[in-house]
Amino acid sequence: MNLGLKLKFLLTGFVALSIQSCITKDIVYLIRDDSSDYNDQFWAKADLNQRLCIWNKHWEPNTWLMVKQLLEKTTNYEFRTPPSSDRLQMFAEFQKPECKWVIDGTYNLPFSYNLDPTQYQWLLDKMVVIVFEPVVVADWVWKPEFHARVAQVFTWDDSYIDNQKYFLMRYPFYSGAQMVEPLPFEKKKLCCFINGNKGSRHSQSLYEKRREDVEIWDKHYSSDFDFYGTDWSRSEYRTFKNEVPGHLKVPTLRKYRFCLCYENMNNVCGWVTEKMFNCLEAGCVPVYMGVKNIDQFVPRNCYVAREQFESNEHLHRYLKNMSKAEYEQYLENIRVYLKSDQPKEFGYERFAEYIVAGIVAKIGDGYAK
Numbered sequence: 001m002n003l004g005l006k007l008k009f010l011l012t013g014f015v016a017l018s019i020q021s022c023i024t025k026d027i028v029y030l031i032r033d034d035s036s037d038y039n040d041q042f043w044a045k046a047d048l049n050q051r052l053c054i055w056n057k058h059w060e061p062n063t064w065l066m067v068k069q070l071l072e073k074t075t076n077y078e079f080r081t082p083p084s085s086d087r088l089q090m091f092a093e094f095q096k097p098e099c100k101w102v103i104d105g106t107y108n109l110p111f112s113y114n115l116d117p118t119q120y121q122w123l124l125d126k127m128v129v130i131v132f133e134p135v136v137v138a139d140w141v142w143k144p145e146f147h148a149r150v151a152q153v154f155t156w157d158d159s160y161i162d163n164q165k166y167f168l169m170r171y172p173f174y175s176g177a178q179m180v181e182p183l184p185f186e187k188k189k190l191c192c193f194i195n196g197n198k199g200s201r202h203s204q205s206l207y208e209k210r211r212e213d214v215e216i217w218d219k220h221y222s223s224d225f226d227f228y229g230t231d232w233s234r235s236e237y238r239t240f241k242n243e244v245p246g247h248l249k250v251p252t253l254r255k256y257r258f259c260l261c262y263e264n265m266n267n268v269c270g271w272v273t274e275k276m277f278n279c280l281e282a283g284c285v286p287v288y289m290g291v292k293n294i295d296q297f298v299p300r301n302c303y304v305a306r307e308q309f310e311s312n313e314h315l316h317r318y319l320k321n322m323s324k325a326e327y328e329q330y331l332e333n334i335r336v337y338l339k340s341d342q343p344k345e346f347g348y349e350r351f352a353e354y355i356v357a358g359i360v361a362k363i364g365d366g367y368a369k
Contacts, residue, residue: 025078028071028101028359029094030064031111032081063172064105066352074356075363077101094123101151101359104129110141117149128152128359132171134265136200136207152362154355156270158293167358172351173274174343179335180254182283185324190224191217191287191316192256194244195275197231198264206262206289213260216312224320228252253282257327258304258319263290272297272346279303280338285330287315297345301333 068079077100082090094102104112104127112127127150135142147153153166160166182188193214198207217225218239227237228244244252253259259279265271271291276298279286288294289306309315337343344350 025076025098026100027096027098028077028079028103029099030067030079030081030103030105031090032064032105063348063351066348067355070352070356071359075360077359091123094126100126100363101128102126103355104150107132109138112150113140113146115149121149124149125151128154128362130154130169130355131156134268134271136202136205136265139202152358154358156272158269163358163361167354167361169351169354169358170270170346171273172346172348174277174346174348176344176347177281178338179281179283179331180250182331183254185257185327188257189226189255190319191221191258191260192225192253192284193217193227193260194229194249194252194278195262196229200264202265204266204268206264206266209266209289210260210262213262213312217260217316220312221316224316226256249278250282253279253284256284257322258287259284260306261286261288261303262306266290267292269293276303277343277346280334283331283334285327285334287319297342299333299337299342302330302337 071077071079082093084090093099102112102123104110110129110131112124112129115124115127117124129141129147129150129152131141131153133141140146147165153160154169155161155166156169156171158168161168193210195210197211199205200207214227214237218227218237222239225239226241227239228241230243232240234240261275261279263271263273263275266289268290269292272294276286276288276294280298280302286303287306288298288303291297294303304319306315309318
């Protein structure tokens with residue numbers, strides 16, 4: 001090979017390598033609502049894994065790290081958080097051509113909700129919104145006109161799922177915990193309740209039902225009942241104890257045979273939260289009201305269905321007269337269930353699988369490895 005051909009070959013290789021080294025992977029960004037709890041100096045210094053694993057009250061710290069690991073394992077995307085929580089700096093990152101999707105992982109008020117489509121439709125076209133709260137808590141995130149502006153919506157509500165605009169995810173809270181060693185039947189008080197005193201005008205809200213039943217138990221069955229939570233007036237109730245932080249809920253529930261376990265919304269599909277599983281892990285049988293398809297997720301022999309009782313009087317009588325043998329069978333059913341694969345539907349790994357599967361389905365196979 002003469003000198004000219006050698007030089008041409010070397011230059012061609014150099015240019016090819018230079019171009020390859022300049023190629024940037026396409027990026028999926030994640031916006032987190034808890035970044036505002038940390039100053040920009042921390043946010044800028046923290047590495048990606050630290051920013052993904054910042055704890056907040058809604059999440060197991062490694063949840064988003066699991067999403068990152070699975071997304072990068074199964075697709076050609078890179079998963080990041082913005083290097084700053086400053087809005088202008090975030091927008092600068094999102095405008096770069098390598099930014100293909102932005103996951104809105106904020107909680108009650110999505111970051112994308114207040115984006116003016118006349119100015120930011122370019123960003124809304126990249127926006128993947130995860131709807132966590134039900135309509136009784138955050139009705140604004142369920143508005144059809146908001147969903148129409150964004151690229152993709154993840155929800156736990158099975159009735160929405162079409163795998164085009166709406167994709168399934170489950171609210172992640174199950175850590176794999178098994179039932180703690182329960183107290184003896186005779187040493188447990190009959191019933192308890194753990195929830196805040198909240199309200200909603202929505203027709204499917206259970207906040208009012210919670211308050212109504214608490215007041216009845218407090219007035220008529222006080223010797224068999226205690227309740228806990230935020231925003232209750234101690235002076236108005238005989239059976240109110242105190243607030244219970246999240247890490248003490250299971251030890252508290254363990255002291256009772258049953259718990260009035262009401263979700264915040266009734267007659268909806270898929271909205272199963274930690275309330276049910278806190279009871280199961282504590283060896284406290286839930287008296288459940290909420291999701292209309294709950295039997296799809298938790299066997300009927302693991303809980304008492306509140307709607308089967310026309311009054312609290314009938315409910316109290318049933319619970320009070322339940323034999324030790326019948327009660328112990330409930331606990332055994334719960335043990336079997338918690339050892340099965342069914343609860344994993346609400347685990348952190350399953351959440352990651354849902355998010356990645358939905359993104360891959362949206363973008364097609366072109367980015368799948």
